[in-house]
Every structure is written in C-alpha cells, then in structure tokens.
Amino acid sequence: xxxxNQKVQCDVLVVGGGLAGCLAALEAKEALGEQxxxxxxxxxxxxxxxxxxxxxxxxxxxxxxQDNMDLxxxxxxxxxxxxxxxxxxxxxxxxxxxxxxxxxxxxxxxGKEVFLKDEKGKMLRxxxxxxxxxxxVVINSxxxxxVLRKKLVQSGVQIYxxxxxxxxxxxxxxxxxxxxxxxxxxxxxxxxxxxxxxAASGSSFKSSYMAVRPLTGxxxxxxxxxxxxxxxxxxxxxxxxxxxxxxxGLNLYVGVGGxxxxxxxxxxxxxxxxxxxxxxxxxxxxxxxxxxxAEGRGPISLDITTASREDQDLCRKILPESFRIWDxxxxxxxxxxxxxxxxxxxxxxxxxxxxxxxxxxxxxxxLYAGGDICWxxxxxxxxxxxxxxxxxxxxxYVAGQKAAQxxxxxxxxxxxxASKAELDERLYRRFAPLTRSQGQTPEEAVYLLxxxxxxxxxxxxxxxxxxxxxxxxxxxxxxxxxxTLVARSTHDLVKAIEVENMVKLGNLMLKASLxxxxxxxxxxxxxxxxxDNENWLKLVLLRKGSAGEVIVTTEAVxxxxxxxxxxxxxxxxxxxxx
Amino acid sequence: MIQYIDYDKCSHCGRCVQICPxxxxxxxxxxxxxxxxxxxxxxxxxxxxxxxxxxxVDPYRGYKAVHSIY
Numbered sequence: 001x002x003x004x005n006q007k008v009q010c011d012v013l014v015v016g017g018g019l020a021g022c023l024a025a026l027e028a029k030e031a032l033g034e035q036x037x038x039x040x041x042x043x044x045x046x047x048x049x050x051x052x053x054x055x056x057x058x059x060x061x062x063x064x065x066q067d068n069m070d071l072x073x074x075x076x077x078x079x080x081x082x083x084x085x086x087x088x089x090x091x092x093x094x095x096x097x098x099x100x101x102x103x104x105x106x107x108x109x110x111g112k113e114v115f116l117k118d119e120k121g122k123m124l125r126x127x128x129x130x131x132x133x134x135x136x137v138v139i140n141s142x143x144x145x146x147v148l149r150k151k152l153v154q155s156g157v158q159i160y161x162x163x164x165x166x167x168x169x170x171x172x173x174x175x176x177x178x179x180x181x182x183x184x185x186x187x188x189x190x191x192x193x194x195x196x197x198x199a200a201s202g203s204s205f206k207s208s209y210m211a212v213r214p215l216t217g218x219x220x221x222x223x224x225x226x227x228x229x230x231x232x233x234x235x236x237x238x239x240x241x242x243x244x245x246x247x248x249g250l251n252l253y254v255g256v257g258g259x260x261x262x263x264x265x266x267x268x269x270x271x272x273x274x275x276x277x278x279x280x281x282x283x284x285x286x287x288x289x290x291x292x293x294a295e296g297r298g299p300i301s302l303d304i305t306t307a308s309r310e311d312q313d314l315c316r317k318i319l320p321e322s323f324r325i326w327d328x329x330x331x332x333x334x335x336x337x338x339x340x341x342x343x344x345x346x347x348x349x350x351x352x353x354x355x356x357x358x359x360x361x362x363x364x365x366x367l368y369a370g371g372d373i374c375w376x377x378x379x380x381x382x383x384x385x386x387x388x389x390x391x392x393x394x395x396x397y398v399a400g401q402k403a404a405q406x407x408x409x410x411x412x413x414x415x416x417x418a419s420k421a422e423l424d425e426r427l428y429r430r431f432a433p434l435t436r437s438q439g440q441t442p443e444e445a446v447y448l449l450x451x452x453x454x455x456x457x458x459x460x461x462x463x464x465x466x467x468x469x470x471x472x473x474x475x476x477x478x479x480x481x482x483x484t485l486v487a488r489s490t491h492d493l494v495k496a497i498e499v500e501n502m503v504k505l506g507n508l509m510l511k512a513s514l515x516x517x518x519x520x521x522x523x524x525x526x527x528x529x530x531x532d533n534e535n536w537l538k539l540v541l542l543r544k545g546s547a548g549e550v551i552v553t554t555e556a557v558x559x560x561x562x563x564x565x566x567x568x569x570x571x572x573x574x575x576x577x578x
Numbered sequence: 579m580i581q582y583i584d585y586d587k588c589s590h591c592g593r594c595v596q597i598c599p600x601x602x603x604x605x606x607x608x609x610x611x612x613x614x615x616x617x618x619x620x621x622x623x624x625x626x627x628x629x630x631x632x633x634x635v636d637p638y639r640g641y642k643a644v645h646s647i648y
Contacts, residue, residue, distance in 0.1 A: 048597040048623055162601070183601065208643050213619040214599050243648060246620055246639050286646075293647045300647070321622040328637040342646045443616070443641070450644035459646055491601055491614060 002427045005187040007417075010037040010158070011407045012400070013178060013193035015165045015219055016200030017042030018052035019389065020371025020396030022148035023099065024197040025157045027400030032407065039191060040152065041163040041180055043200070043494070044214055047149035050201050051348070051372065052392075054211045055141040056249045057116075057318040060134060060390030061100055061125060062093035069093060070561075071133045076387070077562040079281055080380020081520050081572075082537060083232075086561045087358055092378045092387070095394045100137060103144065103393070106151050112143045126255065136386030138318065163189065164494050165219060167426045168196070168226050169418035174365030176416045179426050183490045188427065192417045194366055195407040197399045198223060198354065201372040202237075202347035203505050205453060206446050209241050209343045210248035210322060217347050220354060220373055221501035224508070224544055228362045229355045231539045232375035233505075233512035234523045236344055236459045237351030237382070238286040242302075243339040245329065247322035249315065251385035253333070254279050256311035258304040260289075261337055262297045271575045280572075282350070283382045283522045286342040287573020290460040290524075301337035344454055347505055348372045349388045350379040351522070352512065355541065360399035361406075363543075368403045370395035381521025381572075433496040439484035442495035448477060449499070453506050460573070462513055463526045471510040478503050508550065512540050515552055519571035531571045533564040579640025580618040580633065583610065587632035594624040594633060616640060 012028040014021045017040055025040040032038065042049050062072055072093055077084050100115065104123070107114040116124045116138040125135040152159055160182070167179040177192040203217030224230055240250055250258075259278050262268045272288040273280035280288075289300050307315070312334050316323050326332060347353050353375040360368045371392040378391050418426075433439075452473045453459060458466050482500050487493040518532040519525050538554040545551045570576065580602060583594075588610065595603040595610055599621065604613035618640055625633050 044599040044601070045597045048627075049599050053599075053623065054621070206641075208639065208645065211599065211619055211621040213617075238646075243645065245637060289647060298647060320626060324622040324625060324635075325620065325637040328635075341648060344646065447642060447644065454644045454646050456646045494601075495617075 002188060002431050004190045004423060007190045007192060008039055010039040010191060010193045012038045012195045012197065012403045013191045014038070014040040014197045014199060014400070015178065016050065016198065016371065016373065017044070017046030017159070018050040018199065018201065018371060018392070019055065019144070019148070020392045020399070021197070021199035022046070022152060023393055023396035024199055024370050024400030024403065026151055026155060027397055028197070028404040029155045029157050031401055031404035034156070036404070039158040039160060041160040041165050041191065043162070043164050045161045046159050047145040050214060051211065053141050053145050054248055054321060055139065055389050056251055057138045057141065058136040058251055058386040058389065059096070059100060059139055059393065060092065060386035061097050061123070061137040063097060068133065073561050075132050075134050076378065076383045077380065079383040081531060082380060082533065082559060082562070082564045083520065083539070083557055084380035084383070085377035086559060088378045091358060092391055092394050095397065096390045099393045099397045103147065107143065107147045110147050110150055112147050114139055114144045114147060116140070134384060136390070139389070140318070164497065165200070166222065166430050166497055168222050168367070169422065170226055170364060171416055173416065175367045177418060179423070179430070181490060183494045186490045190418065190423065194410055194413055194416065195403040196367050197403045198367065198369040198373050199371045199396055199399070202349065202351060202353050203502050204345045204348050205450060205502055205506070207344045207450070207454065208246050209239060209345065210246050212345065215348055216498035216502050217505045218498065218501045220347055221504045223354055223362065223367070224504070226364060227544055228364050228367065230352055230508060230542045231355040233347065233352030233509045233542055234516045234540055235351050235381055235521045236509060236523070237346060237349055238342045238344050238459070238522055239282055240285050240289070240340055241343040243341050245325050247325055249319040249322050252315050252318055253302060253304050256304060256307040256315060258302050260285070260340065261301045261303050262292050263299050264297055268292055268297070271577050272573060274576050281382050281384055284572040286522055287460050287524045289342050290456040291573055293456065294461055300340045302333070302340040303337040304333050305335060305337070307334055342456070342460065344459055347509070350376050350382040352509060356395070359402040360395050361402060366406060368399040370399035430497060431493065433485045433487035433493055436484065436486045439486035440481050442485060442487070442492065442499045445477065445481050445485060445499045446502070448481065449474065449503055449506055452477070453509070460522070461524055461526055464514060467510055467513050471507065471514070474503060474507045474510060478507060508542050511550060511552070512542060515540050521572065524571060524573055529571065529574060531569045534567045537564065579620055579638065580612055580615060580624065580635045582634055583612060584632045584634070587630045589630045591629060593627050593629070597627055598624055
C-alpha cells in the first residue's frame with residue numbers, strides 16, 4: 001500500500017510552470033513577503049515545459065498613450081463572435097502592458113532580451129493574423145522562461161520539477177491541497193495549501209503540433225472532479241500545421257504573407273472571409289479547410305514563398321525549433337508550398353476550460369486559475385493572435401495576487417488537510433496501472449481516443465449522429481480501456497493518468513457539442529449552420545454532480561460594451577462569396 | 579524523433595536529462611542515455627541546448643498520427 005512520502009505545507013501552491021504559473025508564483029510570493037511559502041509544481045522541467053518555451057512570439061499590447069480602448073474592444077468582441085467576457089477584455093488591455101513592462105525590467109536586470117525592440121530600445125509592435133487596430137509585441141520565449149526561472153529562485157519560491165499533480169482535495173470551506181508524485185523518483189507528495197492556482201494548460205490530445213504532447217488537461221479533469229465549472233467545451237480550439245511535420249508559427253507565417261491554396265490552386269480563404277482572407281482567425285481556417293476538403297477541393301497548402309529576406313530571418317529567429325525541422329528535412333516553406341491541415345488543440349487556450357471571474361477565481365473557494373487551463377474568456381470563440389500569451393500573462397499575474405490576498409484573509413488557520421481514508425483511496429486508484437500484469441498501453445489508448453475526436457466530420461463539420469457515435473465510443477474507452485491501462489514505471493504512469501484525463505475531457509467536449517444548437521467559432525453544426533444571437537448568446541457550463549453525473553446549464557453572455565449587430569448571421573468557415 | 583547520442587562528442591553535462599519535456603533521457607551516474615525514445619515529440623530542445631552537438635533528432639514524427647483532413 002502506497003503512503004505519502006513527503007508533505008509540503010505552503011500558503012499558495014501553483015500547479016504548472018509555464019508563463020502563467022511562473023507569474024502567479026512570483027506575484028503570490030511578492031504579496032506574501034519573506035515569510036510566505038509559495039510552491040510551484042511542474043510535470044516537466046520549469047522553463048522548458050508545456051507550451052511557453054515554444055510561444056511563437058506574440059503578446060497583445062495595448063498602449064494607453066496612443067491606442068483607442070473602444071476600437072480595441074470592438075475588434076476583440078466582434079472577432080470573438082460576442083461570446084467574450086467583455087470586462088475581461090478590458091482587463092486584458094489594461095494589464096497586458098503592465099505585466100510586459102514588469103517582465104522586461106526583470107529581463108534587463110538579468111541581462112536577457114525577452115521583448116524584441118527597435119534601434120531606439122522601444123518594444124517592437126506589429127499586426128498579424130486577425131488584426132485591424134490591435135497590435136502585439138514580439139517575445140523570445142526561451143529567454144522569457146530563463147528569466148522567470150531565475151526570478152523564482154531569487155525570490156524564494158520552491159520549485160518542484162518532474163512533479164505530476166493528480167488530485168485536488170477540498171473540505172466544506174474550500175480547497176485544502178493536492179496529491180502529486182515525482183515521476184522520476186517515484187515519491188508521493190501531499191501539498192497542503194489553502195490557496196491553489198491552477199496554471200497547467202488544457203489538453204491538446206497529443207495532436208500533431210509543435211510540443212503539445214505534455215498538454216493533457218490533467219488539472220482541468222482534476223478540477224472538474226471536484227465540482228469546478230468548465231465552459232466552452234464545444235469549442236474544439238484548433239490551429240493549423242504542416243501535414244508532415246509537428247511545427248508551429250502560423251501567426252508569423254501569415255504575418256509575412258502566407259496564403260492558403262486549395263487543390264485547384266485557388267487562394268480560397270477570401271471566399272470565406274472577404275476582409276481578412278488568409279489572416280482570418282483560426283476558427284475560420286479550421287472549418288473552411290474542412291468544407292474545402294468535404295466538397296472535393298482538397299488538399300490544402302500554405303504558400304509563404306513571397307516572404308521578404310527580413311521576414312524569413314524573423315521567422316527563423318522566433319521559431320528556431322521548427323526551422324531545425326524544416327532544415328533537417330530539406331524542406332523550405334519559403335521555396336515551395338507545403339501541405340497543410342487543421343490540428344486540434346482541444347481545451348487549451350481558446351477552447352474549453354475552467355471558468356474564472358475577473359479575479360481569476362473558480363467556483364471552488366480558494367482555487368484560482370490562469371493561462372490556457374481556463375477558457376480564455378477574452379477570446380470569446382477566438383479573436384486574434386497575441387491574446388493567448390497576453391491573457392496567459394495577465395491571468396497568471398492576477399491569479400497569483402488574488403490567491404495570496406485570499407490566503408492572507410484567512411489569517412492563522414487551523415490544520416485542514418485530506419483524511420487518511422481519502423488519501424488511501426486516491427493513491428490506490430492513481431497507482432493501479434503499476435499493479436496490472438497486462439492491459440492496454442497508454443499509446444494505444446491515445447490513438448483510439450484521437451480517432452473519436454480528430455476527424456473533420458466530428459471536430460469541425462459536426463452533426464448529432466456522428467457526435468453521438470463518437471460519444472458512445474469515448475464512453476466505451478472510459479469503461480473498458482481506462483480501467484485496464486498498464487504502466488511499468490512511474491514514467492509510464494504519467495502517460496496512463498494523462499489518458500484517463502483526456503478521455504474524461506473528450507467526453508465533455510462531445511457532450512457540450514450536442515448541446516449548442518447553432519454554429520459559432522470552431523463549433524459548426526451542419527443541422528444549425530448559422531450563428532443565433534437571439535437564442536444562443538450563452539455559455540454552456542458543465543459541472544459534476546454529487547452522484548457523478550454531468551450537469552449541463554447555460555448562462556447568458558453579458559454585453560456591456562459591444563452588442564451583436566445581427567440576430568442571426570453566417571458562422572465562420574462558411575462561404576460569403578463564390 | 580530522437581535517433582542517437584554521439585558518445586564521441588557527448589560531454590555528459592546532463593542538460594538534456596534536465597530539460598527534456600517528455601522525460602526521454604535518463605542518467606546512470608554521468609552516462610546519459612535515451613530511455614524512452616518513442617516519447618520524443620521532436621521539439622529539438624535537446625539539440626538546441628546540447629553544448630557539444632552530440633544529439634541527433636530526425637525531423638519526422640515517430641508516432642502514428644491521426645489527422646483531421648487526410
């Protein structure tokens with residue numbers, strides 16, 4: 001029988017060591033002072049973990065000295081198809097530059113260049129996909145992560161690398177802690193903390209995009225199991241990628257003149273988005289590509305052969321990992337068009353996730369969230385490039401401050417931690433794959449799950465019949481495959497637990513897709529091929545009931561700044577012209 | 579996917595073991611080896627951080643992929 005090897009008492013625990021998590025931990029530590037105990041647990045190695053090291057460079061940056069808030073709000077809300085949390089959009093703009101300037105100061109102190117600057121030393125601002133008035137700054141993500149790790153060490157935050165957090169605990173007064181294990185050493189940990197910030201990303205279901213394989217939505221699943229509300233799960237957030245290589249960088253590629261071409265040689269996106277064409281937001285791309293293929297005009301290619309020398313050099317500088325792939329494969333995206341496709345990013349970023357308020361609080365007292373693990377409510381469905389990193393930084397920053405504030409408000413607290421019975425039950429369940437002599441491997445299970453979610457007639461051109469079929473298959477995986485998963489080491493145990501979490505989230509995504517009877521964002525229903533602002537300007541909320549059932553409710557979206565212009569309109573991914 | 583470590587070049591600094599997001603490498607004393615090749619996600623962080631150019635990562639993915647439109 002497994003026991004807890006080490007108990008860690010802290011004031012604030014942050015789960016996830018990417019941009020959001022690091023900023024949350026730094027803000028919490030600053031707020032709590034020298035006596036404050038802040039711990040950060042990361043499944044990989046903090047500074048080279050998750051998506052943050054590969055953040056392909058752009059961060060929404062509103063400059064109050066020169067930019068018009070009303071125009072910027074209009075742009076993000078219209079692009080986000082009015083599903084946005086509008087006050088959060090304002091907060092994103094108000095704080096984006098504050099966090100960026102703070103990070104820039106740290107970088108300067110440590111002699112690192114995080115933000116690209118012009119010859120005069122001013123941050124470089126540009127526009128790329130989806131931008132009309134709005135702009136972003138450009139970051140060097142590896143330098144950014146190095147700065148954050150150094151600052152964490154300097155400030156006295158305890159870093160726990162190679163630590164997989166599997167479960168959360170609560171009592172009647174709120175969150176009490178988390179169960180974790182170091183997957184290299186096999187040691188189990190109980191983090192006892194009355195305030196926790198979840199910043200551990202969503203699930204990309206091990207899809208074919210640069211560096212997404214660690215992103216499995218572990219803490220979205222764990223939070224859901226504790227009654228935390230998830231929302232926007234029917235939005236299968238998707239980017240686009242090369243068919244043959246797991247690369248990244250679409251924002252930059254379209255920013256330097258990239259064009260999508262169909263099998264007939266036509267630059268087809270102008271039919272789907274007459275204003276932005278190839279620079280259309282991601283939801284337009286994923287659904288439009290699917291329509292092109294479904295109607296016999298595939299395959300799709302990306303052509304960036306017109307990029308200037310200067311722009312080619314910028315791409316190489318910001319996307320070094322992808323260019324190693326291109327160079328090694330002797331393929332240059334600047335010399336010939338490259339086969340291209342939509343790629344599911346699932347519940348990361350603009351997809352489904354934890355619902356938070358302006359203080360980054362969830363509906364579970366003491367539990368906060370920041371970054372991709374949340375539904376990025378400032379996006380709405382998906383607005384434009386730069387919001388992912390901008391929101392990640394602002395929400396991490398706010399979550400850390402608010403978690404610390406909450407902790408301080410508790411004063412000296414009585415001991416509150418999970419009972420032995422609860423710990424025994426969770427440890428037994430989580431470590432069960434190590435005790436099985438035979439069963440399904442996690443890799444096989446992932447492949448089966450992907451077949452239930454990825455095909456375009458389930459993910460992008462949805463219909464109740466196919467969704468119901470896919471849901472039945474995922475439920476069968478949950479009942480028949482997950483309980484047989486086998487692991488031969490704590491390294492493999494990580495994979496087994498990841499599969500269990502992904503199956504859970506896949507189930508919720510399909511259920512939510514059956515609920516929303518309209519088309520908006522990445523969610524296109526063939527039976528309801530229009531956006532219905534009269535009946536569906538709502539969020540679909542999912543919560544686990546006391547008997548383990550999934551409770552579905554809806555919540556109207558408030559529109560204090562910008563209101564929809566039409567009651568019914570054409571959704572993304574549908575032709576506007578022929 | 580990662581293919582090999584060239585031990586004629588490897589300085590055994592252990593940086594690859596420290597940083598790999600997918601825990602592909604392990605160390606036995608100062609000897610670094612590829613313990614979980616199939617988990618490699620071709621992110622190239624190890625190649626980028628290797629100070630002695632001892633690591634070779636093939637650009638093609640090493641897993642069976644499910645695509646949306648192919």
